Amino acid sequence: MKVTKDLVAASATPMVLGILAEGESYGYAILRRISQLSGGELDWTEGLLYPLLHRLERLGHVESSWQSVAGERKRKYYRITDRGLAELAEQRRQWDTVVGALKEIWHDRVPLTVDPLEGLA
């Protein structure tokens, strides 16, 4: 199964904000976490993740800082801001509505993960 591109794009922002709400992180780790959360089903590319992170930074939802790890290697860490938390709450409300409605239709009682959306792919 593969989740469609549109759905990946639509869920990208709450996904990234949600992961950053757990604590600051960096690109590669975010991608790993998404893959882990979805059991490898969500196919994110670097072309999706990094421009999205830059956009969220531009909108003030996240802030970034360069930290050096392992000698000369530099890593850009992202941290969620208060605005980002507010945005996450708003997105979550919307997603709850969508997921709740879908669950009503399908009379499904599966816990809240990406599984209920399986039928869309």
Added chain:
Amino acid sequence: MTPHGGQEELEAQFEQWRRYVLRRRELQPSDADELEDHLRGSVDELVAAGLSPDEAFLVAVKRMGSLDELSREFAREHSERLWKQLVLTADAGGTVAGTRSRRDLWAMLGCAAGAVLSVKAPILFGLTLADDGPFYARNFTIFALPWLAAFLAWRRAARRQVIAILVALFAIGAVAANAYPLAEDSQSVVVTGIHLPIALWLVVGLAYVADDWRSSRRRMDFIRFTGEWFIYFVLMALGGGVLAAFLFNTFQAIGIVPEEFISQWLLPCGAAAAVVVAGWLVEAKQSVVENIAPVLTRLFTPLFTAALLAFLVAVAWTSHGIDVEREALILFDLLLVVVLGLLLYSLSARDPLAPPGAFDKLQLALVVSALAIDVLVLVEITGRITDDYGSTPNRAAALGENVILLVNLAWSAWLLLGFLRRRTPFAALERWQTGYLPVYAGWAWIVVLVFPPLFNYA
């Protein structure tokens, strides 16, 4: 842990990948850093899973997907990067180029401030712009251009001898503008007023080519500089005009008329500063922005060619002689200057190794038609030589210029023809134009220095 040799090889591969990434304009060094960290994370994981560094690198790069797609995604978020921007101050990176551009900025500000002070300094000696307009008109280029030359000489780290020559030439210019007893309404004042800026601009050129003044390439760079400088200056003048208009009208609305401020401070100081700022902009932007002068040249060469050919046809059709009664010669001098400019700026932007093409033919047509018109004018003038043409400084200067431009264009046409027939290399044309620059300088200095006494300060 990987063996040391494999690690070094891996670093080389990262370096190569990074260079490849940085070739994309959508991806900036900070993006490359971020993506490199991502790639390294990916490689580390694959190595931990048992792959060799080499294999891990290949797999990781492959996973990242095509760079085309990646940069397309980046471009959607960072569309501004596709527009080249002038970076005035370097980012926090503190690169060598960054410190250099910051130092340039300060030098430019210093020189611009110097130009502004020079314009206002004569006030200390009781010379105000309101009462001594002619003094300021005569000396404006002497106030502003030395500062531009100073900025360029500083940038080129000019040698002492060159600086001494520059200072001496500007001093001679100042003497020429002020020492001769020229009446305010004399022709010589006007002639000097036109030729002194040309002479001094070529002194600026000397500062520009200070590092290698014999080099034809450097002189061509100065020609490019001149075109771009002129365009930036005109743009700044337009902006200044808008600013002045707003200042005037808004202050007038509250009952204050800032006329004196605008005419005696804003405009002269702004113009003097703009002379230096334009020079700095050209220097700072030369590798960032496409040159505008050649673009305009491309647009206008066909139009001017058509206009000149139409004029020639009209002359032949009506068999009406060209009326050179009054100052018409100056008009035709200007025409030759425009044609020369069109020629120069397309030469300046041309790839010297490209084979002759249609545009070169068009240029030949332009130059030849301009020459034909000028010959008609000269024939007309020699017909009236009994009229003592050339007895005034105006006419003598105009005639001299005409001869100088005619010689330049005639030989250019010959070289162009040779180039089109693949007999002479393009470089010959370029060398001819750059070698001719001292002729303009020599003539301008003759007019400024010799003409007034020669014509009894008429």
